Amino acid sequence: MKWSRAFINTLRETPKEAESISHKYMLRACLIKKLGAGVYDLLPLGLKSLNKVTAIIREEMNAAGAQEVLLPILSPSELWQESGRWAKYGKEMMRMTDRHENSWALGPTHEEVITDLVRSQVNSYKQLPLNLYQIQVKFRDEIRPRFGVMRSREFMMKDAYSFDRDEAAAMATYRLMFDTYTKICKRIGFKFRSVDADSGPIGGNCSSEFMVLAETGEDTIIYCENEKCGYAANMEKAVFKKPEPQTAAEEPLTKVHTPNIRTVEELAAFLGKKPEDTAKTILYIVDEKKMAGAVMRGDREINEVKLKNALGASEIRLATPDEILEKTGAPVGFAGPINLKEKGIRLAIDETVASLKNTVTGGNELDYHYTGVNRGRDYQENLVADFAKAVKGDTCAKCGGKLNEQKGIEMGHVFYLGKKYSKSMQAKFLDEDGKSKEFEMGCFGIGVSRTVAASIEQNNDENGIIWPMAIAPYEVNVIPVNVKYEEGMKYAEEIYKKLKDAGIDVIMDDRDISPGVKFKDSDLIGFPLRVVVGEKNFKDGKVEVKLRREKDFALMDKAEVFDRVVGIVKKEKEIK
Ligand code: ATP
Numbered sequence: 001m002k003w004s005r006a007f008i009n010t011l012r013e014t015p016k017e018a019e020s021i022s023h024k025y026m027l028r029a030c031l032i033k034k035l036g037a038g039v040y041d042l043l044p045l046g047l048k049s050l051n052k053v054t055a056i057i058r059e060e061m062n063a064a065g066a067q068e069v070l071l072p073i074l075s076p077s078e079l080w081q082e083s084g085r086w087a088k089y090g091k092e093m094m095r096m097t098d099r100h101e102n103s104w105a106l107g108p109t110h111e112e113v114i115t116d117l118v119r120s121q122v123n124s125y126k127q128l129p130l131n132l133y134q135i136q137v138k139f140r141d142e143i144r145p146r147f148g149v150m151r152s153r154e155f156m157m158k159d160a161y162s163f164d165r166d167e168a169a170a171m172a173t174y175r176l177m178f179d180t181y182t183k184i185c186k187r188i189g190f191k192f193r194s195v196d197a198d199s200g201p202i203g204g205n206c207s208s209e210f211m212v213l214a215e216t217g218e219d220t221i222i223y224c225e226n227e228k229c230g231y232a233a234n235m236e237k238a239v240f241k242k243p244e245p246q247t248a249a250e251e252p253l254t255k256v257h258t259p260n261i262r263t264v265e266e267l268a269a270f271l272g273k274k275p276e277d278t279a280k281t282i283l284y285i286v287d288e289k290k291m292a293g294a295v296m297r298g299d300r301e302i303n304e305v306k307l308k309n310a311l312g313a314s315e316i317r318l319a320t321p322d323e324i325l326e327k328t329g330a331p332v333g334f335a336g337p338i339n340l341k342e343k344g345i346r347l348a349i350d351e352t353v354a355s356l357k358n359t360v361t362g363g364n365e366l367d368y369h370y371t372g373v374n375r376g377r378d379y380q381e382n383l384v385a386d387f388a389k390a391v392k393g394d395t396c397a398k399c400g401g402k403l404n405e406q407k408g409i410e411m412g413h414v415f416y417l418g419k420k421y422s423k424s425m426q427a428k429f430l431d432e433d434g435k436s437k438e439f440e441m442g443c444f445g446i447g448v449s450r451t452v453a454a455s456i457e458q459n460n461d462e463n464g465i466i467w468p469m470a471i472a473p474y475e476v477n478v479i480p481v482n483v484k485y486e487e488g489m490k491y492a493e494e495i496y497k498k499l500k501d502a503g504i505d506v507i508m509d510d511r512d513i514s515p516g517v518k519f520k521d522s523d524l525i526g527f528p529l530r531v532v533v534g535e536k537n538f539k540d541g542k543v544e545v546k547l548r549r550e551k552d553f554a555l556m557d558k559a560e561v562f563d564r565v566v567g568i569v570k571k572e573k574e575i576k
């Protein structure tokens with residue numbers, strides 16, 4: 001491609017809407033343009049990069065025996081009703097009604113559609129295993145679209161769905177997809193980590209996320225510092241080693257007047273105790289119906305995803321001060337586990353609370369707390385569960401090592417689904433033993449648009465993007481410094497053509513503008529390699545070759561440039 005013909009309109013200034021590094025550079029480098037909230041045009045440079053990502057994904061998925069399909073973006077509400085998700089999915093699913101008053105969804109994901117396809121075509125174990133994938137636009141009406149295509153409403157996803165005879169086969173597929181994702185991440189050049197994840201609304205009970213490590217990531221990863229252990233989990237799922245149960249003799253239950261005490265720290269100080277000796281009770285509304293109390297050790301935070309799962313709820317939210325007053329008779333901040341069940345409030349206590357003796361809790365009355373509270377004697381819970389947030393410094397439950405935290409961007413997700421959809425949608429096959437069985441399913445997603453943004457988030461400097469060779473929109477930028485210098489221009493044309501013929505993805509900046517602008521644009525867009533033909537060096541038979549990520553350039557004999565450039569491009573694409 002000659003730059004003079006290319007659709008590249010770089011911006012000097014950062015548009016106001018840009019909220020993150022990748023968003024800023026994707027706009028400035030002319031990869032995307034905003035059309036509306038969370039909806040973007042993908043421009044030639046952006047699409048080239050995205051197509052390189054999809055090519056890698058296709059190769060690896062095909063190599064793993066998956067087959068590509070293309071399912072419609074529109075899906076009929078009836079399918080979603082069968083699985084129960086028409087009611088459950090919530091506002092993130094964009095719905096519409098056609099001229100015949102039929103309801104449709106703009107597919108946020110395709111479990112229902114694929115299950116419908118497979119149940120209609122597959123009826124024997126002989127047709128299994130089956131893994132079907134597509135690379136297609138998804139629509140999710142995100143509450144807060146942001147960071148450009150990192151969290152947009154319309155985005156490209158690779159989604160795969162597997163169908164197996166039994167759990168063992170499904171787990172083998174899961175592991176194969178896990179390995180495939182690992183390869184994909186390596187080929188794209190990511191620094192990444194696979195982590196245990198919560199299954200969320202998609203369901204199932206075994207899932208891992210592939211996290212691109214970046215300080216700007218929205219997700220928090222908890223990982224064990226002991227590399228041999230390798231434990232890593234999304235914060236939503238992370239567990240840690242719980243303290244041993246305390247064994248102190250039970251003290252009498254005492255109600256204490258605690259005027260003007262509002263925080264755990266103040267309470268502990270007032271009573272001459274430590275925050276970890278206390279337990280706080282937080283009241284939630286479960287599925288907009290019932291109130292539940294969640295009791296957490298005073299020094300710890302509640303992980304609402306774990307709590308929601310423990311309560312078997314689809315949704316939980318904090319109860320309002322009015323709801324709390326009405327139900328418990330006490331203002332917000334004074335709830336405690338004693339007599340809460342009697343008020344019709346379900347009581348869940350965290351494992352860290354279960355091991356406490358003689359703790360301090362709210363008194364269910366303004367300005368009162370109890371001391372000497374003991375589980376069993378003074379209150380009975382409905383359930384004990386782990387719903388504490390793991391934090392940096394906690395002990396690893398797997399190896400006893402130390403846990404640490406880092407930020408990441410979720411680029412992909414692998415789930416074992418089991419029979420969640422095959423059961424609700426009656427998708428069955430005839431097994432070898434003549435019995436009709438529901439399929440064992442898995443689903444495997446990669447956010448293709450997000451992958452492009454995540455790569456930029458991981459590879460950039462103050463001048464712009466630093467693409468890894470594998471997904472750069474162009475691998476090499478040939479820059480004749482002065483297009484009026486005929487000999488240099490002739491050489492540039494030759495090397496450009498030779499590289500192109502050799503299969504190198506090359507652009508030549510043939511614009512008659514100042515070299516400063518050419519270099520700035522080259523750095524901003526972030527082509528991994530640039531070949532600069534300048535008059536002075538060229539007269540000495542030399543050409544400058546520079547990797548974007550390196551500070552210095554190499555002066556090469558003009559005759560060796562072709563071989564060296566081809567060699568560098570090839571080497572850069574090798575899996576490290
Ligand atoms: P998140 O927690 O970030 O909302 P998710 O759990 O909803 O992600 P999945 O349903 O697992 O995502 O979708 C598969 C992949 O699609 C994700 O791993 C992510 O890379 C991508 N993805 C999800 N939502 C968006 C979005 N709004 N914009 C761009 N990519 C997205």
Ligand code: MG
Pocket residue numbers: none
């Ligand atoms: Mg989401």
